[in-house]
Amino acid sequence: QVQLVESGGGSVQAGGSLRLSCAASGYAYSRGCMGWFRQAPGKEREGVAVIYTGGGTTYYADSVKGRFTISQDNAKSTVYLQMNSLKPEDTAMYYCAAKRLCTVGFPLDVMMNYWGKGTLVTIAS
Numbered sequence: 001q002v003q004l005v006e007s008g009g010g011s012v013q014a015g016g017s018l019r020l021s022c023a024a025s026g027y028a029y030s031r032g033c034m035g036w037f038r039q040a041p042g043k044e045r046e047g048v049a050v051i052y053t054g055g056g057t058t059y060y061a062d063s064v065k066g067r068f069t070i071s072q073d074n075a076k077s078t079v080y081l082q083m084n085s086l087k088p089e090d091t092a093m094y095y096c097a098a099k100r101l102c103t104v105g106f107p108l109d110v111m112m113n114y115w116g117k118g119t120l121v122t123i124a125s
Contacts (some may be wrong), residue, residue: 002026002114004096008081009119014070014088020081020119022096027077030054033102034079036070037109038092038121045109048094052102059106064090074086088125093118 004027008020022034033049049060049070058070069082079096097112 002098004114004116005097006094006096006116006119009094009121011122014086014123014125016086016123017082017084018086018121020083020087020096020115020121022079022081024077024079024096024098026100029098029100031102032098032100033107034072034096034098035082035107036079036081036094037097037112037113038090038094040092041080041088043092045095047106049111050106051079058120061106079086086121086123087097087125091123092120101117 003025005023006095031054033050033052036048036049037045041044050071051058054082067085072079095118096116099107100113
């Protein structure tokens with residue numbers, strides 16, 4: 001049984017940084033991918049960043065390119081999202097998600113197999 005547990009959310013001023021962590025248990029898919037999605041109040045869920053667990057290939061939403069970095073520590077079964085230069089529009093619930101098999105590109109949220117419960121990120125202007 002796969003479980004994903006997010007941590008690291010909080011409230012910071014615009015321009016600040018946060019690092020989110022996603023600890024995975026029971027997930028051992030070398031051809032899969034893990035990623036971060038977010039949902040702001042009144043908005044649809046959107047993909048933020050994804051990393052392919054086998055080769056480390058990464059994809060980012062245009063809105064976060066150059067500011068966010070996704071990484072993984074396979075020894076700790078943990079995926080991170082380093083968020084710098086945060087903006088008020090980054091305020092959202094951030095969810096970790098995983099997919100058993102990923103081939104190319106950024107998977108849609110509906111294609112992900114497993115989800116965490118989320119961690120709230122609030123950016124004050």
